Amino acid sequence: MDNTFSGGNAHVVVQAQNVSMSQPVPSPPVPAMLLTGPDDFVDRNEGRAWFDAITADLPSRRSPLFLAVTGAAGVGKTALVLHSLAGRLGEFPGGHLFADMSRRGLGDARDVSDVLADFLSEFRIPRDEMPSGLEARAARFRSLTSAEPCVVILENVVNPGQVWPLIPGHPASLVVVTSRFGLSGLRAGPHKVNFLQLDVLDDAACADLFQQVAEEAGECDDELLRAVIGACAGLPGAVRIAGARAADPLDGGIRSLARRLEAGRSALEVLTMSDGDISMRLVFEDSYRSLDAATARALRALGLQPTEDFSDELVAALGGTGETGDQVRRRLLEANLLESAAAGRCRMISLVHQYAKERAHAEDSPAEHAAVLSATADWYLWRAGAVAYQVSRRWRCGTLFADPARLRGVFDDEQQALDAFAADEAGAASVVELAFKAGWFEKVCQLVEALRDFYFRRKHHVTWIALCETAVEAARHLPNDLVLARMHYELAFAFLDRGTEADLDAAHRHYELAQKVAQRVGHARTLSSALEGLGQVALKQGAATTAISLFKQALAAIKNIDHPRGRALLTYHLGQAYSAAGLHQEAAEALLRARELFATLPDAESPGRIAPDSYNEARSLTRYGQARIAADRADEAVEQLESILDLFEKCDAPKEEADALLVRGDALAACGQGDRARQDWQAALAMYVRIRSDRAAEARKRLADADGSATTQGQ
Template identity: 30%
Template sequence: MADQPSTHNEIMAAITGDVVQAGTIHTVILRGQTEEAAPVPRQLPGAPRDFVGRGDHVAALDSLLATSSQNAATICVVAGTPGAGKTTLAVWWAHRVQRDFPDGTLFVNLRGFDREEPLPPSLVLTSFLQALGIARERIPLGLDAQSGMLRSFLAGRRVLMVLDNARNAEQVRPLLPGSTGCFVLVTSRLSLTGLAVTDAARSVALELFTPDEAERLIRDVVGGERVEREPEAVARLVDRCARLPLALRVAAGRLATRRLSITELVDEMGEGRARLRVLSSPPDDHSAVSTVFDWSYTRLPAEPARMFRRLGLHPDAEFSLHAAAAFGGFDVTEAHHQVEELVDAHLVEPVGHRRYRLHDLLHSYAARRAETDESPDSHVEALRNGLAWYARTALAADRLVFPGHPSLTVEVGPSDDEAPVADRSQAWAWLDTERMTLLSAMKAAHSRHLYEIAVALAGSMRCLAFQPRALWPIRLEAESMGLHAARAGNDPASEMALLRRRADTYQMLGLWDEASADLEEHAVRAATSGDRLLLGMALCGLGRSRKLQNRLDEAWDHFLRALPLVRGDRRAEAVVACNLSQIGVGLGRCREALEHARRELELRLGEGDVVGEGYALHDMAVAHQALGEDRSAVECAERAIALFRGAVASERYLAHALETAALSHARTGSRGRASRCRQEAAAILAQLGDLRAGALREVADGDASTHSRAGGEAPSPCQPA
């Protein structure tokens, strides 16, 4: 069968931004993020430095591991009161045994009892599947499909999974593997009896420390000599702390960092034993360990105390050093000093390079201290400053990830703070790391009527188009909330931009009626205001919906109507020309398609968008190819290939250009060049999880066989150096 002309109508958000996208968004892989073979995940936080005791509990876990079921995964729930050390035990034991799990260790804090919303299972599944090497675009959208994919992937593998801080059995159940070889360790304040009934989970109840364990912890933190000098005071300290591990660590941390005897500490703590009772139910956590927290907090110097209580305003228990500086009102250097002092006092836990976490009880306690110890004005100002820092940084990162594309123009206040993003790679990494914190910050801003901040944060969520489909509903939620904020804040420009973006998200999800409703509202408002460019953008969006549904005649009409309306805006006109070129090839209007592609290239040149230039050249190549002008097609395709090779996040574009070049090489008799182009394209598509990779490789092998019999030809620029 003769090779036929082809066109690829996929174009990602990095090309078209707010105006329109030319096809379905699947994924963007930044260079350095894909590997031939994914590394074995080892996601555990650092091993606790002062783990003591728990001999019976460790033995129980060891026994479960030794007698793991031969028919199903082993599931164990470590349940206990807040502050009892469930996470410490789970992480310490997991470090101890993870060598028995050669296929990886997965860890997640499910936020079951944090101040933030619990993590949805879909988000956790997406993260786990990516960590195990599943390409983003292969991860399905539905929870059941994601759960099934995880079970299928883990079949026959040995993986240790630590699910920390679970809210209920429903949050855990979709994450469970289904076959032998895996071990799941769950921690929760509740016993999660539902898992025992339906999933044969075993339970380990974590009680308070024994007096001996409590004394050993104090000895390990403050030193044996001091303990031996004041044995009675140690016993009183254990009693004051109710043998609760978290309380003991906080109190011992204070002793380790201050010139203070144990007796002085106990005397200063007072007799508040009744207030330090062990909690009998999770909702009562506000009264837990209050005496120890009060004592430790009130003896902090002024600046660390301010830092601590303002960390209670942070929307998430985990935070970066830059975020701490923003909420605390310090520069980054001073913030580092203050946070490290809180680490020494066991009030803050380091979790990575310049990243920290507050225990959920301490996070709630810090928030209450901010409410009581800050004046109403300073409390509101600190919260606004911190949330505004997130908004400014998110906008800066968004502009770097989408260079040259329209951004929201919302003002969230000037600042001299240091942004942790300097280039596109850093911006992408920051948005990826902070995506759930950004969502929490947006909700916090919205609930406090800080609408301009909520709008800015909603605008940064378009980066989720680069993430698996499972996360696209989060983008939809954010843009819907941002729209409400824009309307409440009387910001019509942002409202129109977010209407277009939400329509784009609806299209990504295949919700055509919802997308049309947003775009038609956009069109009506643009027509009423007399804004020709905005009306043209709405027509582009409607045309894109028709194009994605393969209603090409209707799509052609929409883009033709948009063309005179967007003239004068180079990017908008380039997008219209791009779509008319691609649709024209599909309709057999190939000469018109070529003219539109040439106009697209003319508009892209000089705009600093090399990916856009490459895309226009590729559109020209496809049009030449459809006209049977294969030598011109090769010339344009190879120019596009050269541009895509030097651009971040252009792997899929590169693969498509290589395929186009290969087809014209083959049709002009250059089978060796065609084979090399197709082999490279197949390798790229395989990394992206594209199912066409295998078929493309077979075609390449056929090219190579034909080329070998013909005696070969000169090397091609398609072949990478």
């Protein structure tokens, strides 16, 4: 049948007993809420490999898979997730759901019930049929997502409670959480969660990303690029802002960015778009506002620190007392405003450190800043004092050492103390300078005195001497002349230990100043120490007879005071001077006597107990060996030096240990034991090379001479 109408209006009327009209049933809606991943994406090979490996068995799972990607603000957590999912969305035909769980800031966690309402709306659930309670909404969501796998991405999660109600129903589904917080509470939940802590990018990846965003590949001067990339602290978010500014002709390109940084402009200021809407400062602001008052105060205190690397104990000390301080440290780590570094240490991304400093200057008074610096200086003083306690029980004038109980038990032994403080050295040195500028002259002197033992062992002479010079200036402002004498003595000791010709002249000058002040105030111990130092300078300058006289004067100065360590050291130096003067028998007797005195030093804290000084015992034996070799009695040197390495096992002194091996090798060679001599020289050479000592050349010469002698004998 063909019914057609042409022209005019037509009205069709159908009259029938039954009318049936069929229409196609619409497919159920499939949510597609995911953001588009960034076009510019670099590196993250390990993160993508982790994502692929974890999700490889999704089709065979019996419950949804949970992933948590955590890290600092701007580190690229969501970008990694979206990039890893690109090309795989077909594996989730049940839908792709996304929610920002703190879209009004980290201090305002989004209500999960509202998120579920949004998700249900994506499935076209009528509002008047939507359940009102959280549990009912969660159950309806599980039902709607039970037929096919879906993916749920929850961005900026604030607490674990925001996650569990959003579990989809199909067992092959995927839930990915991103957060600036550690979310350790997820580990205690009903489902296993796989964690990835995302770190900053390296400089090469940052440079690649910058050039992609700025569209200046191949045109960036390397030096300018390094300056800008360094300011971004490895954060992709910061690199994107820098790239966008460099691409904006109104901003002047990368040269303008680098010039502003060189002029001392804050990196946070430079990493802000001209309209102010996109800024790393705003990114950090969100994290900061989520902190409680005590944790925010600790963050500001860390912003005032001179370094971006901290001991856990310092963070806790600035956070409060006892448990409170530890809890504050944990909250900063949980918020990814701090990150764990080596064992017992934290570090702060440089941009976060700058932001924390900005907040401190904006919110805290100068008096509060001074209180933070004072607490910091006290902590470094205590820490350095604990190191000094392990290294040497020598007398010090600082009040800290009047109560050694505070210093006992911080470290187990000398080696642990020196290794632990190596990471604190930069902070301690900076705090000395800050304390001097603040006018805390007594604290400066105490800090430098406490630091002496660390620097003496590690031989960081440039920093050591500079700090001692600062301490001398500080002591001139104090009414106590004894402190001035001690600081001249400390500076002289540092010059003497480095030992160049100019250093010896400087050491002599400061030892004389220490001697004059000590005589004026009548302090026998410091007078003896200054005379001892003058004797050491004379010895190094080849005036052995003068040195002998000075060491004897120093011994006489402490004749009437209880100073066993001083007598042991002066006996050791006297032995050296005798040897240099060619008085070999006197030298041998003095050096063995010195070794005995060091081995039987009384423990100042436990009367009746012995506290041997293994370091100086070993040094005495090394000098004894040299004296016996000089006297053509190498066999006696070998006998005494056999056990010297046992003494060095108890102390960290690589240069002195290498010196001892060199001398023992000389003694063995003189006794005709060439193979054993070579072993010692080889070991000495390895140590000298490791610590970059100039004496490596002496060990090489001995080995070369031995090789040449062996070749001649073979011919």
